[in-house]
Amino acid sequence: MVESFTTAKSPAALDQIFHALSDRTRRSILRDVTRSEKTVGELAEPYRMSLAAVSKHLDVLERASLIRRERKGSCRMVRLNPKPLAAAQNWLAFYEKFWSDQLDSLQAHLEKEAETEEKR
Amino acid sequence: MVESFTTAKSPAALDQIFHALSDRTRRSILRDVTRSEKTVGELAEPYRMSLAAVSKHLDVLERASLIRRERKGSCRMVRLNPKPLAAAQNWLAFYEKFWSDQLDSLQAHLEKEAETEEKR
DNA sequence: AAAAGATTCAACCAAATGGTTGACAAGCTT
DNA sequence: AAGCTTGTCAACCATTTGGTTGAATCTTTT
Numbered sequence: 001m002v003e004s005f006t007t008a009k010s011p012a013a014l015d016q017i018f019h020a021l022s023d024r025t026r027r028s029i030l031r032d033v034t035r036s037e038k039t040v041g042e043l044a045e046p047y048r049m050s051l052a053a054v055s056k057h058l059d060v061l062e063r064a065s066l067i068r069r070e071r072k073g074s075c076r077m078v079r080l081n082p083k084p085l086a087a088a089q090n091w092l093a094f095y096e097k098f099w100s101d102q103l104d105s106l107q108a109h110l111e112k113e114a115e116t117e118e119k120r
Numbered sequence: 121m122v123e124s125f126t127t128a129k130s131p132a133a134l135d136q137i138f139h140a141l142s143d144r145t146r147r148s149i150l151r152d153v154t155r156s157e158k159t160v161g162e163l164a165e166p167y168r169m170s171l172a173a174v175s176k177h178l179d180v181l182e183r184a185s186l187i188r189r190e191r192k193g194s195c196r197m198v199r200l201n202p203k204p205l206a207a208a209q210n211w212l213a214f215y216e217k218f219w220s221d222q223l224d225s226l227q228a229h230l231e232k233e234a235e236t237e238e239k240r
Numbered sequence: 241a242a243a244a245g246a247t248t249c250a251a252c253c254a255a256a257t258g259g260t261t262g263a264c265a266a267g268c269t270t
Numbered sequence: 271a272a273g274c275t276t277g278t279c280a281a282c283c284a285t286t287t288g289g290t291t292g293a294a295t296c297t298t299t300t
Contacts, residue, residue, distance in 0.1 A: 098200060
């Protein structure tokens with residue numbers, strides 16, 4: 001079976017995605033564009049920093065492919081591109097079994113994995 | 121209903137968690153301690169960097185509470201503490217509905233949310 | 241064509257990051 | 271007690287980050 005799109009993400013892409021998410025302003029901006037696209041000015045308005053600073057945060061988000069910017073008239077519209085987040089979630093999904101307190105099922109899981117390994 | 125433990129995480133905690141995950145060496149180290157605890161030396165062995173550098177990565181992971189270090193004889197044992205990852209996953213879970221290509225169901229979701237908002 | 245509006249670019253700055261090396265500390269072994 | 275082994279601490283360094291301000295760019299309006 002071919003590895004799924006989301007699991008095939010390169011480490012570099014994950015670096016950029018997690019880095020983009022490591023700043024609360026950027027996480028907040030992502031929230032702000034979930035419902036509809038917005039202009040840079042609209043996005044910047046709630047924050048106590050310059051428009052240029054917000055523009056730089058948008059650079060980081062865009063490098064991680066989490067947003068797209070496109071000209072619309074005299075404004076730049078910013079819209080969410082959520083797909084790369086699937087790669088992050090996919091990375092995290094691996095650990096779900098470890099934080100569930102169902103230690104029995106974790107134990108079962110590990111034993112099953114051990115079996116699989118023996119067969120290699 | 122009381123907000124669940126995982127959703128109540130402060131932005132600062134999420135900053136630290138996502139920052140910790142934004143480096144591939146640290147993500148790799150996390151993988152390395154999933155199955156069993158390891159010594160710092162064992163963890164450092166695969167990487168082309170000094171033990172001190174790995175020790176600093178462990179600092180970052182420990183600040184995010186993703187690992188615990190404890191002395192055992194002359195070694196420090198490092199073990200995974202996966203629970204904070206749940207906060208990260210929880211943050212990401214919000215976006216799941218946006219990356220599923222089922223645009224119809226997204227549309228339905230947004231309309232339902234709009235309704236809820238009207239009632240506020 | 242000139243002026244106004246919306247962003248970005250460029251230069252700069254302080255602080256944080258990710259790495260190095262060498263000294264130090266804590267625990268075994270002898 | 272002396273000497274390994276294991277890991278951290280401290281000082282240092284180059285690069286990146288997150289912010290600033292002022293000039294430049296692209297569109298629309300007048």
